Amino acid sequence: MATHPSILRGNDMSRGAWWPTAHGIEKGGRTRCRPSPRKPSSPRPVTPPPTSAPARRGFGEPRRQDDMATSRLPPATLTLKQFMRRQQVLLLYRRILQAIRQVPNDSDRKYLKDWAREEFKRNKSATEEDTIRMMITQGNMQLKELEKTLALARS
Numbered sequence: 001m002a003t004h005p006s007i008l009r010g011n012d013m014s015r016g017a018w019w020p021t022a023h024g025i026e027k028g029g030r031t032r033c034r035p036s037p038r039k040p041s042s043p044r045p046v047t048p049p050p051t052s053a054p055a056r057r058g059f060g061e062p063r064r065q066d067d068m069a070t071s072r073l074p075p076a077t078l079t080l081k082q083f084m085r086r087q088q089v090l091l092l093y094r095r096i097l098q099a100i101r102q103v104p105n106d107s108d109r110k111y112l113k114d115w116a117r118e119e120f121k122r123n124k125s126a127t128e129e130d131t132i133r134m135m136i137t138q139g140n141m142q143l144k145e146l147e148k149t150l151a152l153a154r155s
Contacts, residue, residue, distance in 0.1 A: 092139045
């Protein structure tokens with residue numbers, strides 16, 4: 001069984017043992033680092049500072065309109081609530097497709113699959129929170145109805 005070097009350090013340090021570390025070779029708590037190979041120095045090109053940079057506002061100055069419009073987040077970032085709704089919609093879509101796969105007739109299966117795809121595509125641009133919640137509820141009811149119909153067809 002191999003023992004981690006950090007467990008043995010107390011005993012090893014008293015004996016003056018050497019062991020490798022991330023920085024080099026250590027003895028008695030001191031680190032010896034190997035010098036990095038020297039690279040030939042080359043002159044760096046000097047770039048002038050950008051002249052079109054916007055002036056920063058100082059402390060205590062009021063915010064400008066363009067400051068308020070910009071955000072540090074990308075424009076397509078979802079809020080937590082939107083992210084959770086999106087996960088609910090995707091889960092509903094997957095569950096509907098899984099239920100449709102159980103339909104025995106090929107033509108009915110294709111029709112239902114196309115219907116589900118078109119419904120989700122048609123409502124893709126919905127942004128109103130209440131509307132999305134209502135559509136999720138309706139989709140869950142239609143899924144339950146489809147599952148009941150499939151259970152009756154099997155029996």
